Amino acid sequence: MEIKEIPASETWPLRHKVMWPNKPLDFVVLPIDEEGIHYGLFENKILVSVISLFINSQEGQFRKFATDDYFQGRGYGTKLLNHLIEEAKKLNLKGLKCDARMTAIEFYQRFGMEVVSDVVRKNGKDYVMMELDFEQ
Secondary structure, three states, rough: OOEEEEEEHHHHHHHHHHHOOOOOHHHHHOOHHHHOEEEEEEEEEEEEHHHHHHHEOOEEEEEEEEOOOHHHOOOHHHHHHHHHHHHHHOOOOOOEEEEEHHHHHHHHOOOOEEEEOOOOOEOOOOEEEEEEEOOO
């Protein structure tokens, strides 16, 4: 297994396949993708999981976290998110936040993240903002 930085464009096919397969590919391309730091987790040279980090001042937000359906439940997402948290700490960020689908709340809580917003509906899915504060 290997985790490394990858270009934004390398994340798009997996984002599309996992998150929004019924939408056009452009739907998963963020206007700020070129400003982000993108990580890919590879198993036997196959891209299994992706996550993108965007930094605003000393706050980090991760977006478009996706693990190939075939590889879900095997700990790859956990390894990638742990890697991202460590990278964010090395960058001296104060914390991380994300817009979490309701189905992912328990997963993120295992990393110490807390729900900090009401439910918001976007593109037919319900989300909450979650945060992890490094300064506690």
